Amino acid sequence: MSDTVRTPPTGGDAPLTLTEAPGRSLGLRDSLGLWGNLGVSLLLPVAAVFVVLPGRPLAQTLGAVVVGAVVGALLLGIGAAAGAREGVPAMVLLRGLLGRRTSWLPTAFNLVQCVGWATFEIVIIAEAASRVLDAPRWPFALGAGVLATLMALRPLxxxxxxxxxxxxxxxxxxGYLYVEVLLEPLPELTEGAAPSFWTAADIVIALPVSWFPLAADYTRHVRSGRAAFAGAGIGYGLATIVMFTLGVLALAAYGSSGxxxxxxxxxxxxxxxxxxxxVAVELxxxxxxxxxxxVSAQNVAPRADRRVLAVVVGAVATVLALTFDIAAYEPFLFLIGAVFVPLVGVFAVAYGVTPRGAWDTSDTARARPLFLLPWAAGFVAYQLTLPTYFGGPGSGWTAWWTARQEQLGIDPANGWSASLIGLGVAAALTALLCLPSVLGRRRSAR
Known part of the structure; x- marks a missing residue:
């Protein structure tokens, strides 16, 4: 339920402010098309080197890709379906978990990661286009930033x-690139960055999960939770498998990297x-x-016009892409991503045990700071399993978590999935927090 969303939409596209109700104009085909396109990214073939299991049969690497994509797509689908049922953006959806003001904490993290990833995407587009056309990078960065901003004005x-x-x-x-790659010999890969099956799967899991804080921004316009779940899960999951596999096969065929x-x-x-x-689809x-x-900023300022916000953010991301080495910022983006992985576990359990219609996303949603504890515990479990790389070689952040691993007797080369462990810890602790209210409802229903 929500007090924030009240008035009917003023036009045929997404509402301009949070005070307008979202139109329900998207069906399963639209949802599949959206998420399939979002999954088609040049970042995935480039990142394929990190999922390769060197010296092992190619089938094991491809198996890790499939497992990671399925797990990540299921988690993404949960957030997508909830957004369709509640009819609110992703950060507003978290009011039902944490309360209105407490939801500003994940909102702040999401604002940082969204600006960072937008900048990184513009850089990838400009870099690839400049290589294809053998031209300077900056015109493509400027053009990509302008076009992406214009697209954000009419999202539906x-x-x-x-x-x-x-x-x-x-x-x-x-399809054409697959044909060309498969015409080449595919020897076993002897170089790669994945020390274990689950470490490789972990990289793949992170991609769909990174879209969880954004999913409901789009699926609030989908007509049913089932269509939203299928569109996000199937569309993004299949695209993830296809693009990572293309990268792995290209590494085997051409012996390239990165x-x-x-x-x-x-x-x-x-x-x-x-x-x-x-490159064009990457937009x-x-x-x-x-x-x-x-849209995330509207969780804090519900009456702000999303068009104005999009233009400002687009200008910032374009300037960053033109002036900064965003590659140096990438480890921080993965750190922010690790923040959201356990939050998915907390949300999935809490939303799953809440009766339909009782998920409060209103302006008066009560604070529930206790749910910050399983979120934090999941993040700690993630870092103890696989410390994120942040701050450069020998950084204090990575060194501190590595020292905690040593104190607890955790092998740094454990080969476990940090995503699944972080999710599991967060989900288990959330279940314990929710148990009293679940038992209370059962007793009152007798």
């Missing part, structure tokens, strides 16, 4: 275009055309982050 119209046209262009480009995967794909006949199509990730930054 963009979603429909993605579902009807962009997804098919992406499918054709990816951004060199893009150069390897460019070497294929018509590879430049296919990569340019994927939707930048647009989604810009739009979600604006």
């Amino acid at each position: 119209g963009v979603v429909r275009l993605l579902a009807r046209y962009a997804i098919w262009a992406a499918v054709l480009a990816i 951004l060199d995967v893009v150069d390897a794909l460019l070497a294929a006949p018509l590879g430049a055309v296919a990569v340019l199509v994927l 939707d990730e930048a647009f989604a982050n810009l739009y979600s930054t604006a």
Whole structure:
């Protein structure tokens, strides 16, 4: 229930402020198209080197990709379905978990990560385009920033275009690249960064989960929770498998690494055309982050016009892409992502045991600071399993958590999934917090 969302929408697109009700104009096809496009990203083939299990059969690496994508997509689907049922953006949805003012804490984290990822996407687009066309990077960064900002002004119209046209262009480009890669010999990979199956799966899990704080911003416009769950889970899950697998196969076929995967794909006949199509499709990730930054800010300022917010955020991200080495910022973005992984576990349990219609997202949602404890515990469990890399080689952050591992007798090369352990700890502690209220409802129902 919500006191914030009151008046009917003023137009055919997303509401301009949080005080307007969202239109329910998106169906399963729109949802599948949106999430399929968001999953088609050049970042995934580039990151494939981190999921490769060196010296092991290729099937094991591909198995880790599938397992990670399925787990991550299921978690993403939970947030997407909740957004459709409650009809509110993602950060407002967290009012039901933490209370209105306490939800400002994850909102602050999300604002930082959304601006950062929008900037990083603009850089990736500009870098890939400059390599394809052998031209300076800055015009492409400027153009990508402007186009992504314009897309954020009419988000639902963009979603429909993605579902009807962009997804098919992406499918054709990816299909062509697969054919070219599979025509090459695929020897076993002897170089890679994943020390274990679950560490590799962990990298893949992180990608769908990173969209959890944004999912409801879009699925609040989907007509049913089932369509939202299927669209996000199937659309993003399949795209994740396809793009990571393309990167792994390219590494095997061409023996490249990191951004060199893009150069390897460019070497294929018509590879430049296919990569340019994927570069154009990459705009939707930048647009989604810009739009979600604006909508997240409305959790604190509900009457702020999302168009004004989107223009401001788009300008900031574009300037950052033009002036900063965003690659140095990437470890911090993964640290912020690790913050949200256990929050998914807390939310999933608390939302699952709450009776339908009792999830309070209103302006008067009471504070529930106790739920910060399982969130924090899950984050600690994540860091003790696999400390995030932040601050450069020998950084105090990573060294501190590594020292705690040593004190607790945890092998730094344990090979466990930090995502699953963080989720499990957070979910288990949340279940304990929710147990008294669940038992109380059962007793009163007798």
